Amino acid sequence: MDKxxxxxxxxxxxLLSLAFLVQKAGFRTKTAEDGQAALDTVAQWQPDLVLLDVxxxxxxxxxxxxxxREDNSLGDLKIIILTAKGRxxxxxxxxxxxxxxxxxxxxSNADVVERIKHxxxxx
Amino acid sequence: xxxxxxxxxxxxxxxxxxxxxxxxxNFLGADASQQMPALIVAVLLFMVAAMTAGQWAYLKVFLIRxxxxxxxxxxxxxxxxxxxxxxxxxxxxxxxxPANLQTxxxxxxxxxxxxxxxxxxxxxxxxxxxxxxxxxIHGLDEGVLVCDSQGRILLYNPSAVRILKCPEHVxxxxxxxxxxxxxxxxxxxxLIESRRADDSNAPTTSDFVCTVLRKEHMLHCRxxxxxxxxxxxxxxxxxxxxxxxxxxxxxRNELLRQTIENLRSPLASLRAAAENLTHYxxxxxDMRHAFQQVIVDESGQISAQIDALAEESxxxxxxxxxxxxxxxxxxxxxxxxxxxxxxxxELTQTxxxxxxxxxxxxxxxxxxxxxxxxxxxxxxxAFDLEADHRDHKVFLDxxxxxxxxxxxQLKSWxxxxxxxxxxxxxxxxxxxxxxxxxxxQRHPRVEGRAILRIPIPGAGRQWExxxxxxxxxxxxxxxxxxxxxxxxxxxxxxxxxxLNFVVFDTETTGLNPDQGDEVISIGAVRVVNQRILSDETFxxxxxxxxxxxxxxxxxxxxxxxxxxxxxxxxxxxxxFRDFVSDSVLVAHNAWxxxxxxxxxxxxxxxxxxxxxxxxxxxxxxIHGHEVEQSLDAIAGRLGIEIFDRHSALADSLATAEVLLRxxxxxxxxxxxxxxxxxxxYK
Numbered sequence: 001m002d003k004x005x006x007x008x009x010x011x012x013x014x015l016l017s018l019a020f021l022v023q024k025a026g027f028r029t030k031t032a033e034d035g036q037a038a039l040d041t042v043a044q045w046q047p048d049l050v051l052l053d054v055x056x057x058x059x060x061x062x063x064x065x066x067x068x069r070e071d072n073s074l075g076d077l078k079i080i081i082l083t084a085k086g087r088x089x090x091x092x093x094x095x096x097x098x099x100x101x102x103x104x105x106x107x108s109n110a111d112v113v114e115r116i117k118h119x120x121x122x123x
Numbered sequence: 124x125x126x127x128x129x130x131x132x133x134x135x136x137x138x139x140x141x142x143x144x145x146x147x148x149n150f151l152g153a154d155a156s157q158q159m160p161a162l163i164v165a166v167l168l169f170m171v172a173a174m175t176a177g178q179w180a181y182l183k184v185f186l187i188r189x190x191x192x193x194x195x196x197x198x199x200x201x202x203x204x205x206x207x208x209x210x211x212x213x214x215x216x217x218x219x220x221p222a223n224l225q226t227x228x229x230x231x232x233x234x235x236x237x238x239x240x241x242x243x244x245x246x247x248x249x250x251x252x253x254x255x256x257x258x259x260i261h262g263l264d265e266g267v268l269v270c271d272s273q274g275r276i277l278l279y280n281p282s283a284v285r286i287l288k289c290p291e292h293v294x295x296x297x298x299x300x301x302x303x304x305x306x307x308x309x310x311x312x313x314l315i316e317s318r319r320a321d322d323s324n325a326p327t328t329s330d331f332v333c334t335v336l337r338k339e340h341m342l343h344c345r346x347x348x349x350x351x352x353x354x355x356x357x358x359x360x361x362x363x364x365x366x367x368x369x370x371x372x373x374x375r376n377e378l379l380r381q382t383i384e385n386l387r388s389p390l391a392s393l394r395a396a397a398e399n400l401t402h403y404x405x406x407x408x409d410m411r412h413a414f415q416q417v418i419v420d421e422s423g424q425i426s427a428q429i430d431a432l433a434e435e436s437x438x439x440x441x442x443x444x445x446x447x448x449x450x451x452x453x454x455x456x457x458x459x460x461x462x463x464x465x466x467x468x469e470l471t472q473t474x475x476x477x478x479x480x481x482x483x484x485x486x487x488x489x490x491x492x493x494x495x496x497x498x499x500x501x502x503x504x505a506f507d508l509e510a511d512h513r514d515h516k517v518f519l520d521x522x523x524x525x526x527x528x529x530x531x532q533l534k535s536w537x538x539x540x541x542x543x544x545x546x547x548x549x550x551x552x553x554x555x556x557x558x559x560x561x562x563x564q565r566h567p568r569v570e571g572r573a574i575l576r577i578p579i580p581g582a583g584r585q586w587e588x589x590x591x592x593x594x595x596x597x598x599x600x601x602x603x604x605x606x607x608x609x610x611x612x613x614x615x616x617x618x619x620x621x622l623n624f625v626v627f628d629t630e631t632t633g634l635n636p637d638q639g640d641e642v643i644s645i646g647a648v649r650v651v652n653q654r655i656l657s658d659e660t661f662x663x664x665x666x667x668x669x670x671x672x673x674x675x676x677x678x679x680x681x682x683x684x685x686x687x688x689x690x691x692x693x694x695x696x697x698x699f700r701d702f703v704s705d706s707v708l709v710a711h712n713a714w715x716x717x718x719x720x721x722x723x724x725x726x727x728x729x730x731x732x733x734x735x736x737x738x739x740x741x742x743x744x745i746h747g748h749e750v751e752q753s754l755d756a757i758a759g760r761l762g763i764e765i766f767d768r769h770s771a772l773a774d775s776l777a778t779a780e781v782l783l784r785x786x787x788x789x790x791x792x793x794x795x796x797x798x799x800x801x802x803x804y805k
Contacts, residue, residue, distance in 0.1 A: 013392035016413055018395060021399060059531075062530045062534075066531075084391070092578060093560045096576070106394045107391060108394070109398040109399065110398075
């Protein structure tokens with residue numbers, strides 16, 4: 001069965017490209033444009049991995065990440081943070097809050113796919 | 124000489140005359156046949172006498188008198204009046220000697236005049252320059268202190284008094300270290316020295332920020348060595364008050380950061396779309412159009428960003444961003460002063476001192492803000508503040524008893540405004556200014572505690588001073604240490620994590636107490652609840668009552684001069700015992716230090732009956748005998764960077780850090796109690 005990847009970003013343009021890319025890599029995808037939608041989708045759809053942008057209005061990626069990690073039933077869920085802040089401390093913060101990996105914008109498509117595969121043990 | 128000459132000539136004449144008279148008598152008394160030779164002898168003798176007299180007169184007039192005149196003149200030229208005209212007649216047999224001497228005299232007179240002129244002009248110039256320098260120093264807005272190698276003030280200007288705001292402590296001969304933290308100055312001077320040792324063209328000055336002792340305000344200081352080394356000629360320090368200087372400088376940084384960040388998202392969309400179009404040939408037409416549209420949209424976005432950047436760049440020019448190097452104790456002290464107004468808040472400085480590169484004023488307000496907010500939210504009142512470091516990164520960790528804060532909570536605080544911070548007073552802006560973020564997590568070492576972590580730029584200088592490789596003391600294990608410790612069995616059964624420690628180190632004149640070596644310094648720090656209380660330290664020089672061997676000074680830097688007014692060990696030991704109280708004593712290679720302290724027991728009646736834990740033995744228990752067990756080697760294994768290995772106190776701080784990490788590791792080896800740790804070598 002194909003693994004499920006939820007892509008969360010408030011920029012429709014990046015969602016379009018990422019969804020296309022991840023599908024081409026052989027995963028099933030869904031997208032969400034804000035933090036709350038992301039939490040809801042995770043609860044209903046139960047993805048294997050969340051590709052999570054940090055900078056979103058209302059509820060940002062860090063908060064989504066922290067909330068997902070507070071839910072013990074989601075122990076196997078992988079989280080990759082996408083950040084537009086190219087600084088190591090953002091990555092460090094993401095990892096401290098429970099993310100498994102991080103990708104800095106702009107990224108290479110191949111890199112994103114490789115990291116997703118690595119996290120899902122499909123590399 | 125001339126008198127002796129007269130005497131010789133006179134004697135000559137008298138002898139000739141006697142011979143003449145003798146010849147005349149012979150002539151008168153002789154018979155006719157003998158009268159002729161006698162007459163010849165008498166005439167000859169007379170002629171000899173007459174010639175001698177004539178030569179004498181000639182020498183006297185043409186040689187001896189002129190020589191005397193020359194002698195007098197020479198004396199006068201030499202001793203009183205170089206331009207003196209030698210009084211000598213025109214007739215003499217001295218050739219050009221008088222004239223030459225006369226010329227020499229005139230030349231001497233002339234050069235004396237020149238030297239005098241030059242001296243006068245030089246003195247005038249020096250006075251002028253001194254006046255000028257004084258005027259400049261006096262007129263400077265910056266404070267200036269010139270100090271000798273001991274930090275005693277040799278010169279200061281009115282601005283120094285004004286800026287330091289404590290006129291009672293500014294004075295010639297007073298110690299500058301009553302005003303400016305000694306550690307900041309000395310570390311900076313050391314840094315300059317070490318840079319110059321590597322590169323003789325390295326600058327002779329360096330900057331740092333510090334707090335005025337006993338005051339609230341912060342100084343930006345620049346110190347410089349007066350000659351190549353501190354011992355040579357002391358140092359000059361200029362400083363200004365930077366407590367309230369920020370503004371436009373921060374704005375520049377902020378705009379630059381924002382622009383770069385704003386470019387990342389459109390660039391990400393653009394790149395992803397472009398790569399999709401390139402890499403997949405089988406894209407449906409609709410999708411292809413969508414990606415193309417993305418490219419058009421995002422390119423427009425980026426162009427707009429670039430236009431905005433060009434517009435702003437004019438405003439960005441000029442100015443220097445005001446982050447400066449400051450030692451963490453100085454920063455933490457500032458925070459503590461600010462929260463001290465609230466009786467419910469208590470702030471403890473923990474961890475080892477580190478250099479930080481921050482906008483200190485904004486960072487102090489930021490930390491104060493978090494302490495107050497966390498207090499309001501969680502009720503916590505006792506906080507620890509520590510500058511922690513790992514892999515060349517520095518964190519400011521604010522710790523309290525309880526649970527970590529939620530990201531949402533922290534996020535909402537980031538919108539708030541800090542009082543008294545000019546420029547960008549928002550919490551988020553101050554964080555960004557330091558290229559930082561903030562998060563909360565469980566305490567990495569202590570159960571039941573949470574931390575607020577702010578990564579900040581560490582000042583490069585702590586990794587720059589190449590700590591001199593100091594040969595370690597001979598290492599040996601004293602397995603009796605466990606036995607010689609106090610007999611409180613109960614404390615030995617308590618878990619290591621629950622114990623209070625005093626980690627100490629001594630400096631000594633040499634390695635052999637039995638051959639007269641003595642303690643010259645004791646340094647110690649308290650470790651309570653797994654926290655190094657770097658504020659609660661013991662740091663005392665000891666007069667050893669004997670000269671300090673020169674060859675030992677390179678290990679500890681302590682000279683006879685430094686300990687001559689220090690108390691003896693008999694005075695210091697009781698103070699140390701009071702400091703230790705009932706804590707567990709900890710030292711690296713503890714037998715060595717204990718040996719020095721124990722042998723004074725009989726003399727002073729001071730018995731340290733505390734249990735003694737040796738980090739060396741603990742480390743052997745964890746890592747085995749096979750690996751090197753010097754403090755530096757252990758620190759290296761545990762990933763601890765030791766920046767400062769200069770004094771007993773610095774070494775005990777480093778040992779304390781090692782102790783905490785060893786305790787973490789010890790549990791994995793089943794070493795839980797003090798008893799386990801003391802017997803770890805088994």
